[in-house]
Amino acid sequence: MFTLSEENYLKTIYHLELETNKGISTNAIAEKLATKASSVTDMIKKLSEKEVVIYKKYKGVKLTDLGKKSAANIVRKHRLWEVFLVEKLDFSWDEVHEVAEQLEHIKSSKLIDQLDGFLNFPTHDPHGDPIPDRDGNLKTIEKSLLSTLTKNESGICVGVDDSSSEFLQFLDKKGITLGKKITILDKEDFDDSLSILIEDKKLSISNKIANNLYMKKS
């Protein structure tokens, strides 16, 4: 089993690996965890002994298969708890992260299996991120940034890239939530802002917003 700290390192490396396929640098990990590179080096040695990462000095780390599976399981727990908080306890999608950060470390496979069933085996969390299955596999959906859709194209909003509470609350205010259909009415060349149609309402959104919304084309 892993300590709380080890689990947080695993999860961080897991997320970083989804962005690149190079070895993950101690600095990158340190930044995400708000700690120092020297602390990361220490921890990585422990993780390496537990055979969840491959570590060569100055070359960064990579998760082993065991490491990937372990990390995916933590992510699975995090996202299932997020679904629970939103669907059962009326949390809004910008409030769940902090609490899920704690709940993801509860150790009980029965708990998480039962929770999964109780929630009706959800495939995605409240931000549209996929929930890994028991074996750590996640089914990726072909999704595109809203900013890449062309005029007259439309799609379903399936996720957010930035899930800071500021951004999520902004989306709430605009009436943009997961599952909503959005159609591109127009694109402004000079600032890349978009004119969109959502639930029969016309809305103008900036390129920054459009770069943080994932769509499934339809």
Place this chain on the structure above:
Amino acid sequence: MFTLSEENYLKTIYHLELETNKGISTNAIAEKLATKASSVTDMIKKLSEKEVVIYKKYKGVKLTDLGKKSAANIVRKHRLWEVFLVEKLDFSWDEVHEVAEQLEHIKSSKLIDQLDGFLNFPTHDPHGDPIPDRDGNLKTIEKSLLSTLTKNESGICVGVDDSSSEFLQFLDKKGITLGKKITILDKEDFDDSLSILIEDKKLSISNKIANNLYMKKS
């Protein structure tokens, strides 16, 4: 806020204080927490500085009002989670303790308030123990050990004293659960065993069992 370890000490002292009104000895705490008296002394000094216990060397500790409230809140969380596990996730009453020991340390007042509502504001956990309210008060019910009832008296089973899984599983096997009505048919003088009626079935139970079952007379 308290560390995980501090919370466990608080909870232990809280439970011990319900049994006596003397100062709680370091040894008693050490035994409950499976640690050493010297470790307890160390921790008590910290708790004393945080003003949750009154500590005088060699005289044991007592919780302050703040300490009582803090401890009761942990117990509240523990018992609410137990209800959740049994009612929503189909755990049996002998499986919940270990998981609730972890869940009780999750920090989020919104979480626990919402959970309370989601469970319909339960007053007792699956073992019949009362759930403290937000202010730390618990309403005690007048309950008697089954062994103190006399022939022909009857009552509702409202709790267990021993909540080890062996005992709870034994009760399950015999069909004895919270809420069931039990009538004393006969008491054997030589071994204090009881002949009882439960759901139209006659059962013989030992004094040891009767000493661990709480009844509300009816």
Place this chain on the structure above:
DNA sequence: ATATATTTTTAGGCAAGTCTAAAAATAATA
């Protein structure tokens, strides 16, 4: 290619929480 800048690792230290062994205080017994 050599000098400079950046990244990573090492070395040594600190706080939390625990331990063992010994000392001090309290309780029990003769």
Place this chain on the structure above:
DNA sequence: TATTATTTTTAGACTTGCCTAAAAATATAT
């Protein structure tokens, strides 16, 4: 009450996870 036994505290040490500062390795730039 004096002596022995028990309980509690102190002292010193260990592990985990973190830190700072300095050294070593790698990357960048002239």
